[in-house]
Amino acid sequence: MPIFSTRSSNNLKGIHPRLVRVLNAAIKTTPVDFIIVEGVRSLSRQQQLYAQGRTKPGPVVTYADGIKSRSNHQVHKDGYGYAVDLYPFINGRVELNADKELKIIAAHIKQTAAGMDIKITWGGDWKRPFDPPHFELMEEG
Numbered sequence: 001m002p003i004f005s006t007r008s009s010n011n012l013k014g015i016h017p018r019l020v021r022v023l024n025a026a027i028k029t030t031p032v033d034f035i036i037v038e039g040v041r042s043l044s045r046q047q048q049l050y051a052q053g054r055t056k057p058g059p060v061v062t063y064a065d066g067i068k069s070r071s072n073h074q075v076h077k078d079g080y081g082y083a084v085d086l087y088p089f090i091n092g093r094v095e096l097n098a099d100k101e102l103k104i105i106a107a108h109i110k111q112t113a114a115g116m117d118i119k120i121t122w123g124g125d126w127k128r129p130f131d132p133p134h135f136e137l138m139e140e141g
């Protein structure tokens, strides 16, 4: 039964307790182990990512500039981050390109959240940006 690594636990700090609850439940029964590589983002980290593919080299990874358009990784008014990025963890390695396994994990996390009556969104269901490592808690109400 997988449990969260120190790295995963650290990246869950400051994430909304409802999303943490889903992930804590999901890790225990997941068919494929996974690791949380990013949780809460500071404004400067978001701006750094936004620069990528625009004023800095690399592919575009986000459409949120951090101010006019905020990422759900940035803290909301309640003080919590609403998004995490995670990857399959297979044979002791973070697998950045294991699309099939990530899909299996996503289905498992969605099912776990549904069972807890907690609404989440998977970035793998989006077209722009298509963002399979990304999972976020939907605002209530």
Ligand SMILES: [Zn+2]
Pocket (backbone or CB within 6 Å): 073, 083, 084, 085, 131, 133, 134, 135
């Ligand atoms: Zn993300």
